[in-house]
Amino acid sequence: MTRTQDHRWVETVTLSPPSLGDNTADADRLEAALKKALGTRTVHLDLNLLKQLPERLREWNYRATAVMFKDCSGTGILVHLAAPDAIDALCGLAVDLGTTRVVLRIIDLCTGQHRGESVFDNPQLSVGPDVLARIHHVEKTGGLSQLNRLIIDGINHELQDLCNRCGISPENIHLMSVAGNTAMTHLLLGLNPRWMIREPYIPAVNRPGVVTAVELGIHVHPTARVLVFPNVGSYFGGDLIAGILYCDLDQREETAILVDVGTNAEVVLGNRNWMMACAGAAGPALEGGVTRMGTTAGPGVIDRITIDPVSMALDIHTIGDQPPRGICGSGVIDLAAALFRSGMIDIRGKLLPERCGDRFHLKDGLGHLTLVPAGQSATGEDLGVTQADLDSLVRSKAAMYTILETITGSVGMQQQDLETFFVAGTFGAFIDPASAITIGMIPDLPLERYHSLGNSSLGGATRVLENSGCFDRVNQIRDGITYLELNVNQDFMNRFSAAKFLPHTDISRFPSVRWPADP
Amino acid sequence: MTRTQDHRWVETVTLSPPSLGDNTADADRLEAALKKALGTRTVHLDLNLLKQLPERLREWNYRATAVMFKDCSGTGILVHLAAPDAIDALCGLAVDLGTTRVVLRIIDLCTGQHRGESVFDNPQLSVGPDVLARIHHVEKTGGLSQLNRLIIDGINHELQDLCNRCGISPENIHLMSVAGNTAMTHLLLGLNPRWMIREPYIPAVNRPGVVTAVELGIHVHPTARVLVFPNVGSYFGGDLIAGILYCDLDQREETAILVDVGTNAEVVLGNRNWMMACAGAAGPALEGGVTRMGTTAGPGVIDRITIDPVSMALDIHTIGDQPPRGICGSGVIDLAAALFRSGMIDIRGKLLPERCGDRFHLKDGLGHLTLVPAGQSATGEDLGVTQADLDSLVRSKAAMYTILETITGSVGMQQQDLETFFVAGTFGAFIDPASAITIGMIPDLPLERYHSLGNSSLGGATRVLENSGCFDRVNQIRDGITYLELNVNQDFMNRFSAAKFLPHTDISRFPSVRWPADP
16 A cells, blocks of 8 residues: 655754854744744744744754645644653544544554543534534524534543643643534534535535634643644545545545445545545435434444344344443444344335334334334334335435445446445444345445445544645645536436336346345 | 836735535635636635625626635635625735834725824833833733733724724724834734744744734634734844835846934845845854834934034034934934044944044043033933943944945945945934944945935835735745845954044044044
8 A cells, every 4th residue: 555755743953053243033044944844945934933943943953843735825824832851741632523422533643553532422412413403503693603512612621631631731642633524624613504504505614724723712732723624625525535535446446435324425536546435415315414314332332233035023132231222323224134134124125014023113104113122122112214214215225326336436446446446434343244235235345345434534633633645635635536427317217217116126246245035 | 117017905806606506615716716816726614604695696687896816825814704895994904013113004995095193102112112122021920911011002092092093993994914123023912932032043934924913813804814924033023024025125237225223223135036134143252233222213212412513612513403302323423423523433333532632531440521511401310321332332333334244245335335225214314324324334335325214114004904915925025035144253353443443543434534633
């Protein structure tokens, strides 16, 4: 795997000491050393750093440890200056800014060591569960600043705890990198995302670049900088750019695909020479995304289901082996695959009462399938799925498949030619590819071609702090992506309709799928 | 006179409107328009400006008036965005940051019109009268921040009054330019100047560049930028750079000299091809500068003196024709010239009791010359000068002359070849060149070659706000100056000793000087 040239954010510089023959200013002296270290023609020094400069340089005998980088315009930025033999921790904070959950990770900028990690619910959940609800909330008076304060305060609060656990102070944090979707990034920056959801879907900013922590109100070192991952457009955000960085999609010889199955389905296909991207929320047919159904993963949530083909008994696994209290997305996909294999649903995803037996009942004319009876569930109520849930899943899986078909088709590739298929996102991490293939959500590839990346947004944000060479790469990735506007035309709708069957109307595409025994 | 290409800070830009075929972010759209207008490859947009961008662009139908410029690294900086037909005043504030007095001037950035002006005593006078006293005050705990607060608060307070008088709000000010000496600039920026007065005389910064008004704590528009004039070294500050800009010394075909006779004597000699500078506080022989003697000009201060060659009667002029209360620098020079012409002092500047008559008396062994008897002065006390005052003037004028001789000599020029002699500074404005020639302070050139520039520091600061093309020129001027370190060696001391006579030991240099009648 090709790697970016290794380069840390921290370097020790030696300055020429002043003399009567060389009596330029302290700042000039420092600038000269930083220009040499960074290979830039200009260097920006914060006024705050200049204030301590004369005393520090003399105290440190004209040597210093600098936290610094070269920004997009080629200007060197000095972030912090410490003693040449600094014993203070010089740390960075990587942030995965999820719609549902936020993850913080502290990285030692000198060694690249991970010092600690913290996960918390995005406090904006109190306002709305998803991106759309939050963007609508912005229309209300004070809505934007409320959402902005929630996430900033949330990060500040959680960071203080995390720092305590790591034995550092927030003042030890000099760099942050933040990867989130376009809407979450806007809300973090206090930018109005309202035009993102109105034709022609315009974000306020695509390349937020580097801002100061002070501007954002994040309580870290006063001169700290925040590297905000850029987005390609309203529906393809910095979290995906981070994912590309994390799996080195932009540096691979062979063409690979990266799919983030989160609230929406975002896909990028490419290699070191080109990248093509699209997102699944781009048309009204796909509204609601792939994973509307299901609870967020957590203790007691069903994540794995199999059905014994003979006894039709359900084998249910919950997270943490706790009494069941809900079912998450990966559980629903497993369930649908198992129901299909056992003949309890048909190729349209409709429940077949005669095959479901006692588990099936009608309520207000809607079919229900009980998975866990009230007596065994954590909630004291029946736990199950409805025909509406299954219909929603079928639409979602059809959307996913159609997007994959469309993007590979757009570059003249067959899905079968995909040698490497990365699945990103926390949800993606739980999906069983075999189940997803059974219902025709993803192509029928050998299972070893599927690679779960886990939290690739956090991974990319981390990578940038481990290696400053990745900072330039982030912008190259962003600018190297061709965004495929999903044109929801008759062709697309035809493909979508064909994909609304389990696994597909063209069953030759899914040779590995075990067909249910004829009831 | 060659002039910089005329260019205002304000321009109206037209953006391409968004469409499904062009759905890049609002910020990208604006950046593209600004890059085109400024001819830069990168543009920096403040987060604060981005916050209002989506609503404003739609309201203004994708046209806007931009206050912007290209900074030293070639990056475009957007300072403010207003409606395309903005009726709000878009103003700039030019500041002459003097050690004694501060002048503010408001300029309309669209028209270049001067809207108003205000002069006030530098509030740091309460701490110390001169640069040295203030730098020493920095050694005290809290001294630096006290001096910084004094000047910042002073500007804020005075600016509010000035804005009221001009019918604008401080929020209408989007750009500031500040020209001051190196020490005053450091104190404004909150930078420690203590190493400037210790060998090898190192300032903290030479090119402060552009800072934000918020960083400085100046209460103007929150996104306003402050262009701080750079300095060449500890003893050659931004006020001189502003002076060079103001008189276009850097763009002239013929070699000219600019002399700022302020607390120190600073000199720059040059033309469009080269500039050579030096300053008079660079050696212990010159300590105290040229104008230690004398009161600050103001009502009742003597600024002109002549002596009737026959009656020996003094003809005294005071500012505002008020009863006399002191004598300012230009008055002292006039007085010395008149005393010399009338034979009341000798060529060493010593009072001749027999020629001074009743006006002379000894006190504690020191000669005193009464100018205004107690009964006629505003103070109710005798007003006069002592032999010590005159000795000090002689040292000062000798220092001035030696510096001029040294700098012209360093480029192989004769002083007589100087076709244009600019005298800068408020003190310089009052000097009568004929008197200064008589005592041998400045070379014996035809009087029409002397040009008083008045407040050239304010003039240069104003020029930058009238014409953004001058912003680049400021840095070119600064980098184009060769600073001549006044090496106080035996040669220099010999020249200095020769200049300690009135007008000079070599009287052939001053053919125009009317020699006193032999007593």
